[in-house]
Amino acid sequence: MAVAVEEIVRRAGGCAVIDGGFATQLEALGADINDPLWSAACLITKPHLIKEVHMQYLEAGADVIISSSYQATIPGFLARGMLLEEAEGLLRRSIELALEARDEFWKSTLRKSKPVYNHALVAASIGSYGAYLADGSEYSGSYGEDISAEKLKDFHRRRLQVLASAGPDLIAFEAIPNKMEAQALVELLEEENIQVPSWICFSSVDGKNLCSGESFAECLQFLNASDKVTIVGVNCTPPQFIEGIIRELKKQTKKAIAVYPNSGEIWDGREKRWLPAQCFGHKSFDALAKRWQEAGASLVGGCCRTTPSTIRAVSKVLKGKTAYSATQI
Numbered sequence: 297m298a299v300a301v302e303e304i305v306r307r308a309g310g311c312a313v314i315d316g317g318f319a320t321q322l323e324a325l326g327a328d329i330n331d332p333l334w335s336a337a338c339l340i341t342k343p344h345l346i347k348e349v350h351m352q353y354l355e356a357g358a359d360v361i362i363s364s365s366y367q368a369t370i371p372g373f374l375a376r377g378m379l380l381e382e383a384e385g386l387l388r389r390s391i392e393l394a395l396e397a398r399d400e401f402w403k404s405t406l407r408k409s410k411p412v413y414n415h416a417l418v419a420a421s422i423g424s425y426g427a428y429l430a431d432g433s434e435y436s437g438s439y440g441e442d443i444s445a446e447k448l449k450d451f452h453r454r455r456l457q458v459l460a461s462a463g464p465d466l467i468a469f470e471a472i473p474n475k476m477e478a479q480a481l482v483e484l485l486e487e488e489n490i491q492v493p494s495w496i497c498f499s500s501v502d503g504k505n506l507c508s509g510e511s512f513a514e515c516l517q518f519l520n521a522s523d524k525v526t527i528v529g530v531n532c533t534p535p536q537f538i539e540g541i542i543r544e545l546k547k548q549t550k551k552a553i554a555v556y557p558n559s560g561e562i563w564d565g566r567e568k569r570w571l572p573a574q575c576f577g578h579k580s581f582d583a584l585a586k587r588w589q590e591a592g593a594s595l596v597g598g599c600c601r602t603t604p605s606t607i608r609a610v611s612k613v614l615k616g617k618t619a620y621s622a623t624q625i
């Protein structure tokens with residue numbers, strides 16, 4: 297694990313807390329994200345809400361906050377009529393907004409008589425090619441016959457360069473649905489010699505494999521060989537699948553494991569809406585979070601349809617008393 301991540305995990309008492317659903321909370325604050333850019337539309341229309349969401353997750357106890365760049369892509373911004381320079385400026389802005397929120401929050405925490413938080417890390421979000429397509433393929437991993445690892449690298453290359461150079465502590469590849477994209481990302485990190493440590497998190501719809509049906513084991517073979525990837529895991533996957541996936545990942549890797557499931561609701565990519573959860577069971581998200589820690593996760597948080605109150609409960613159950621000292625790394 298990279299030093300900063302190792303340190304924040306240690307200071308959190310063995311399991312660091314990641315923030316929760318970012319787009320979800322933007323919507324809760326009144327943003328309209330029914331847009332080809334999804335939550336990244338707010339970089340253009342409502343940047344103040346982006347900062348507000350980061351603040352709310354920091355307040356809730358997040359040790360790692362994830363930037364608003366999940367669906368912020370250069371082709372997406374160009375299709376909006378922007379110049380390349382403007383598109384790259386918005387990518388950088390997504391990181392600045394998170395860094396500003398983190399630093400302002402930290403200063404205000406130090407002024408409190410009983411500070412209770414870690415100096416959080418900022419992770420630069422990079423969503424999958426399927427997220428950009430916005431056609432549901434981010435949960436199927438089916439990109440069609442014409443796509444190749446080289447095309448995926450070309451899609452990700454410039455955004456990765458711009459985000460990595462904007463000063464994040466981590467790069468967070470989120471909800472990667474298939475092996476070809478994971479392999480392309482690992483190769484790209486090497487080719488571009490990216491110095492910011494990365495996590496690669498997959499998504500799963502059956503709890504056994506990636507969304508594409510490919511196994512975690514075959515992906516872990518090349519992830520394990522990369523020094524650029526310091527954390528592996530799953531996100532935007534129903535909570536009832538997480539414990540089993542952690543156990544599978546533990547068999548396949550020595551890397552740190554991050555999990556940040558969604559609420560269990562299912563995204564309908566065609567209708568652009570969330571459908572009710574199937575068989576979540578009776579356990580609350582925070583009680584499950586404790587089990588994920590015990591199963592071997594080093595970073596735990598929430599994805600779509602989780603909120604600051606989810607993360608507050610997770611922070612309380614995972615960090616308990618260890619949260620009661622302010623720590624800067």
Ligand SMILES: C[S+](C)CC[C@H](N)C(=O)O
Pocket residue numbers: 331332333334367426427428430431434532563565568600
């Ligand atoms: C994580 S999903 C809910 C993101 C939304 C999707 N890429 C879309 O634009 O429709």
Ligand SMILES: N[C@@H](CCS)C(=O)O
Pocket residue numbers: 316317318319320335362366421470471532599600
């Ligand atoms: N970081 C993104 C992930 C979407 S799957 C969000 O929380 O909106």
Ligand SMILES: [Zn+2]
Pocket residue numbers: 531532558599600
């Ligand atoms: Zn999600």
